[in-house]
Amino acid sequence: MSIRTPMGRARGMGAAGHGVGEFWHQRVTSVTSLVLAIGMIFILLTLATSTYAEVRATFANPLVGGWMALTVISFVYHMYIGAQEVIMEYGPKTWKLGLTLANTGFCLMIAAACLFALIKMSFGVL
């Protein structure tokens, strides 16, 4: 065990070097998510009483599919950064690596599943 204090070990190392990037990306995706979410709510509202065939016809429209795909990408990137921030602040030290992997995996799965579904509905004939 080193006799150096944690502060002594950290001092002089500088910052990790990518904190500002994440901060900025969080802001950019917050603005894109805000705009995209308004459209998403409108799309979901119009589908509230639709039949299955009508839902598929709506998602076959490239504007709807594209808008929803951008929404998912923006949401998932934003929530990835946000969850990572929570893990770094509150995650117990020994859990940080595992939680980071879980966060990455969860976000990738959500994005992959949503995008696959949207692409299938855009290209696929009902």
Place this chain on the structure above:
Amino acid sequence: MSQIQKPRPLSPHIMIYRLRMTMLMSGFHRATGLALYFGMVFLTWWLVAAASGPNAFGWASWFFGSFLGYIVMLGFSWGLIHHAVGGVRHLIWDLGIGLSKEASMRWAIGTIIASVAITILLWLVVLIVA
């Protein structure tokens, strides 16, 4: 000598402060963000079900038409709107506006009023449409 026998004293955390609206809205922002994180599972389910076929979509529609489904949608919509309104407040703060004690308190109270009001308006539209 180098072994620390007792945990080092830490600076006091939130428990020593009286609950303030700014503090509550800070917590709400993070809580709604985390809730939306897991709530994305429901949006994903619905999209994948729609892509899978009428049978899977029928199951998803049955769930979202149930009491629990309405609770999920109500929670997701309020969470999304609250996080969005709170996010706009954060963006305004990032510009250096409204950071004084009085202004931040007004913004905090305005955030919860706006998020609840917009959610009620949205669900009134849902009730009219559906």
